[in-house]
Amino acid sequence: xxxxxxxxxxxxxVKHPSLHGFTMLxxxxxxxxxxxxxKEPWIILDRLGAGRGDIVVVSSEGxxxxxxxxxxxxxxxxxxxxxxxxxxxxx
Amino acid sequence: MKFGIVTGRVTLSQVDPxxxxxxxxxxxxxxxxxxxxxxGKGGGRELIAADQLGPRMGQMVGFVEGREGASPWHPxxxxxxxYISFIVEGVEFxxxxxxxxxxxxxx
Numbered sequence: 001x002x003x004x005x006x007x008x009x010x011x012x013x014v015k016h017p018s019l020h021g022f023t024m025l026x027x028x029x030x031x032x033x034x035x036x037x038x039k040e041p042w043i044i045l046d047r048l049g050a051g052r053g054d055i056v057v058v059s060s061e062g063x064x065x066x067x068x069x070x071x072x073x074x075x076x077x078x079x080x081x082x083x084x085x086x087x088x089x090x091x
Numbered sequence: 092m093k094f095g096i097v098t099g100r101v102t103l104s105q106v107d108p109x110x111x112x113x114x115x116x117x118x119x120x121x122x123x124x125x126x127x128x129x130x131g132k133g134g135g136r137e138l139i140a141a142d143q144l145g146p147r148m149g150q151m152v153g154f155v156e157g158r159e160g161a162s163p164w165h166p167x168x169x170x171x172x173x174y175i176s177f178i179v180e181g182v183e184f185x186x187x188x189x190x191x192x193x194x195x196x197x198x
Contacts, residue, residue: 015177
C-alpha cells in the first residue's frame with residue numbers, strides 16, 4: 001500500500017463497465033513527511049468519499065479492486081483503503 | 092491507473108492468437124506538471140496498451156499497467172500488461188504550489 005495526497009478528480013463516460021460506481025480521484029504519491037514522490041499522478045478508485053487535500057492509504061495491488069467491485073475483470077489497481085487522520089500520523 | 096495521451100497505433104503482422112482481435116495504441120504517460128497545465132502533452136516514456144474503447148489520436152485516456160491489464164479477458168489468460176480503462180472526459184487537478192513549477196500552472 002502507498003500514501004497519496006488527493007489533488008483532484010477525473011470523469012469519464014466511455015469506460016470499462018466494471019468502473020461504474022466508483023469515484024475516480026487524482027492523487028500524488030507522498031512520503032510519510034508529506035513530500036511528493038513520483039512525477040506522474042495516479043488515478044485512484046474511491047468509495048469512501050475522500051476529497052481534495054486528504055491523505056489516503058491506497059492499495060496498489062489489483063486484488064483489492066477485484067474484491068471491492070466484485071468484478072474479476074476490472075482493469076484497475078489503485079483503490080482508497082482509508083483516509084488518514086491528520087492528527088494520527090506517527091513516525 | 093495513470094493518465095496517457097494517445098499518440099499512435101501499432102499494427103501487427105504476426106500476433107499471438109489469443110489477442111488477434113485487439114487494437115494496440117501508443118500511449119504517452121502524462122506528468123503532473125502537464126496535467127496541471129492542461130496542455131494536452133504527455134511527457135512520460137511511451138508504452139503500448141491494448142484498447143477496446145477506441146479513443147482518437149491526441150485524446151487523453153486512463154490506462155492500467157501490470158497484471159490487471161489482462162483482467163478484462165478473465166478467465167482467459169492473455170499476454171497483455173497495459174490496458175486502456177477509460178477515455179477522459181473532464182479533469183479537475185489542482186495540486187498545491189511547489190517550487191520549480193512555472194507561472195500560470197495552477198499547481
